[in-house]
Amino acid sequence: MAVPGKKASQKLSSTLSQGGAEDFDIFCEICDQDDIRLPAFGYCVDCEEHLCQTCFNTHRKPKPLRHHQLLDKDHMPHTQNLSKSIKSTLGKRNGDLSKPCTKHTKEVIKFYCHDHNTLICSVCVTLEHPTTSCHVDYISDISGQILNSMEFKETLKDIYKLTDKCCQITKDMKQRVAKSKTSLEDAIVEIENFRKEINKRLDELEKEVKNIATKIQHNNNKMLKTTETVCNDINTSLKASADTLKHLNTNKKTDQLFSELKIAQQLILHNENITKQLPTINDVNEYTFEPNPAIKKLLQNEKSLGTLIKKELKKPAQPKDKAALPMKMSTPRNINVKTSSDEVDCWITGITVSPQNQLFIADYTNCSIKMIDINSETIKQLQLESDPRDITTVTRDTLAVTLPKIKTIQFISFSSNSFSLKNKLKVDGECHGISHHQGKLAVTFIYPGKLQIMDLKGNIKITVDKDSNGDSIFGRPYYVTTNSNSIYVSDEGKKEVMWFNWQGEMIGRNVDIKDPRGISLLDDGSFFVSDYWTNCIYRVSGDCKDRTTILENVKDPHAVCWCAETSTLYLSTNSNTERDNIIKIYKMI
Numbered sequence: 001m002a003v004p005g006k007k008a009s010q011k012l013s014s015t016l017s018q019g020g021a022e023d024f025d026i027f028c029e030i031c032d033q034d035d036i037r038l039p040a041f042g043y044c045v046d047c048e049e050h051l052c053q054t055c056f057n058t059h060r061k062p063k064p065l066r067h068h069q070l071l072d073k074d075h076m077p078h079t080q081n082l083s084k085s086i087k088s089t090l091g092k093r094n095g096d097l098s099k100p101c102t103k104h105t106k107e108v109i110k111f112y113c114h115d116h117n118t119l120i121c122s123v124c125v126t127l128e129h130p131t132t133s134c135h136v137d138y139i140s141d142i143s144g145q146i147l148n149s150m151e152f153k154e155t156l157k158d159i160y161k162l163t164d165k166c167c168q169i170t171k172d173m174k175q176r177v178a179k180s181k182t183s184l185e186d187a188i189v190e191i192e193n194f195r196k197e198i199n200k201r202l203d204e205l206e207k208e209v210k211n212i213a214t215k216i217q218h219n220n221n222k223m224l225k226t227t228e229t230v231c232n233d234i235n236t237s238l239k240a241s242a243d244t245l246k247h248l249n250t251n252k253k254t255d256q257l258f259s260e261l262k263i264a265q266q267l268i269l270h271n272e273n274i275t276k277q278l279p280t281i282n283d284v285n286e287y288t289f290e291p292n293p294a295i296k297k298l299l300q301n302e303k304s305l306g307t308l309i310k311k312e313l314k315k316p317a318q319p320k321d322k323a324a325l326p327m328k329m330s331t332p333r334n335i336n337v338k339t340s341s342d343e344v345d346c347w348i349t350g351i352t353v354s355p356q357n358q359l360f361i362a363d364y365t366n367c368s369i370k371m372i373d374i375n376s377e378t379i380k381q382l383q384l385e386s387d388p389r390d391i392t393t394v395t396r397d398t399l400a401v402t403l404p405k406i407k408t409i410q411f412i413s414f415s416s417n418s419f420s421l422k423n424k425l426k427v428d429g430e431c432h433g434i435s436h437h438q439g440k441l442a443v444t445f446i447y448p449g450k451l452q453i454m455d456l457k458g459n460i461k462i463t464v465d466k467d468s469n470g471d472s473i474f475g476r477p478y479y480v481t482t483n484s485n486s487i488y489v490s491d492e493g494k495k496e497v498m499w500f501n502w503q504g505e506m507i508g509r510n511v512d513i514k515d516p517r518g519i520s521l522l523d524d525g526s527f528f529v530s531d532y533w534t535n536c537i538y539r540v541s542g543d544c545k546d547r548t549t550i551l552e553n554v555k556d557p558h559a560v561c562w563c564a565e566t567s568t569l570y571l572s573t574n575s576n577t578e579r580d581n582i583i584k585i586y587k588m589i
Contacts, residue, residue: 026080028052043076045069050080063131064111064138097139097255109259111136119262143254146261152249155261158268159242166231166275173227176281177220179503182461184213187289187308189439189455194291194306212308213287223279230278234271241267285310326548327539329569329586335372338581339379342366346581348572350390351518351561352399356416359570361559361583362388362401369401369412371419372583382419384410390479390559392436394456398422400441404430409443409458425458433479433489440502442480442487449474451489453502462504473498473506479559481521486542488527490516497529499544510544518560518572528569530557537571551586 026040029049040050044059046068051059060066071077099119101107107121114135120128129136146152191209241264248257287308338346343366350362359372364387371380386403388410394400399412399419409431411422429445436442440461443452449472450465467473475493482488486507487500497516499508515533522528525542528550537551537560551557556575563570567588574580 026050026076026078028055029080030055040076040080041073043071045071050076061131062125063136064141067141096253097259099256099259110139112139112142112258112262117262119259139255139258143258146254146258147249147252152245152257152261155264155268156242156245159238159264162268162271162275163235163238166234169275169278169280170228170231172281173224173279173284176284177224180220180284180286181217182503183286183288184217184308186440187287188213190289190291191306193439194289209289209306209308216285216287216308220284223283227278230274234274237267238271327550328589329551330589332571332584332586335374335377335583335585336581337361337363337370337372337379337583339370339381341381342368347574348559348580348583349574350388350401351559351570351572351583352391352393353561353563353570354393354399354414355396357563357566358414358416359583360391360393360399360414361572362391364388369399369419371414374585380418382412382421384421389431390433392434392441394436400434400436402431402434402443404432404446407431409434409441427452427458433477435480435482435487437482437484442482444474444477444480444489446476446478448472449477449491449493451477451480451487451500451504453487453504462502464500464504464506467506478517479519481519481527483521483525486521486525488519488521490519490529492516492532497527497540497544499542508544510540510547512547513538517558517574520560520562520569522562523564528560528562530554530560530571532556532558532574537569554584 028036028038028040028051031038031052038052038054041053042051042056043049044051051070056070059068059070097108097110099109101109101121101124104121104123107123109119109121111120111122111125111129112118113120113124113129114137116129116134118129119139120136125131125136188210191206241260244260245257245264247253248260287310289306290309291306337348342363345365346363347365348361349364352360354360357374359374361370361372363370367384367387369382369384369388369391371382372378384401384403386406386408389402389404391399391401394411397413397415399414401410401412402408403410407427407429409425409427411424412419413422414420427443427445429450430447431443432446433444434441439456441454441456443454444450445452448465450463451474452460452464453462454460465473474489475491475495477489477491477493477498479490480487485501487502489498489500490513491498492515495514495516496509496511497513497519498506499510500506513529513531515531516529517532518528518530520528522539527540527542529538529540530536531538535552535554535557536549537554537557538547539550540547550569551571554571554573556573557571558574559572561570562568569586569588571584571586572580573582573584
């Protein structure tokens, strides 16, 4: 190899190119690269180069060159092919190494320092990584072992791992921004509902608080765009690196593969550091709107409509005393709900109670909704265009009913002694169970099974149907019940009750119920669920961990509804007999 820093003496330099023809027919090819012509003293078989005495004597000193075979002047080739020498200098001697050194741009990287884990050129060896203190190898001597090596595979694995991490970061950020957007939309709805109760004096304050929400969303979108851009750039560079590595590995370009492999490892470390500086999902918050109670008392002196508060995602409060789960029920009172206009026996598939303690039932076989006066047992009936499945109260004077055969949710207005059809929503499947809470509907669908959260205009906020592996979450999700924190779904196909939050995330489940049907929440967060298979009504704790039997030997229990104000449980059965015409009413004792 050339010895950097070697110069001919001033006295000698004037005669270097003036020697006799015999001396200079064969010259040192190493020195010739530095425009110094000295007679050849020997020959390196491995480098295919003639060497002067100085280069010959020092050629075996660097560790990467110690194994080279040297021929003295008597045994060296006595012909010199200059075109071959130039070709050797430019390429063959270096194998397929061609990447320039970052510090010495005119030099090609040909060595690797194990101690500093870095690629270097011959100048680097001399100035910064001398073989006396560093473990340096010639790349061509060690690159052969890198083909399909564990290091090669692990580097590719690290590339793919970081790529997946970037994709997950983007996915998580998108989900969190979407949830934040949903929460902000819900907050704006609350703002508007609160705003309706006060006068026009609050227009400017409403605009200000909405602007805050808009700015937050703008910042969220900005963070998301930054995350997407950076992660896309990282993925692009990593993919290019991976493609290069695989190409070089396939074509057995060992020297380049070794170099690119080390570069890829440095690229991974560099990009790993970049990902640590990206915004995280913790930088994106969800919000609720907290009205200012003083506004109602003194509008003129207040300067704020309310505050957007970061939403703490907490699990629903569980019953304080789980030992209190058991309860005693009275002997049932039976009410026959079949009317003279009914052509067949009833099948009561849904029950709800209004804030005024009016009882409403969905009669599937007679295609109607019935309003029942508990005291007089009088019944008013409203015919529907299709068979109803479930029913829920929406406001103090509005019901919502699912009509799965025509994929419709029908709204019904009611008063103390009458009711009538209102508007309806078209949905994208066979809607079955339905529950309302604070302007949002939780609706279950079968064939295929899914849960949708939507507003009262039918705008879908969240659809829950598959888990992270792409598998279906539900079998046949029949009924649903809700409170401010939780959504519980009874799934007859999966034979379990599933617990979700309003973001559509599954929190827990109870798998001890063989055939769950009707489901209804209590004020303490626990819920009733009917088990069609065991003929029992269970009370399950809000965390789905504890269960106790409240009623047993109830033949084929189906729909259930709990009225907290009157401590009353309403129950229907489905046994294909005249029992289906009966609503059972239990009082807690």
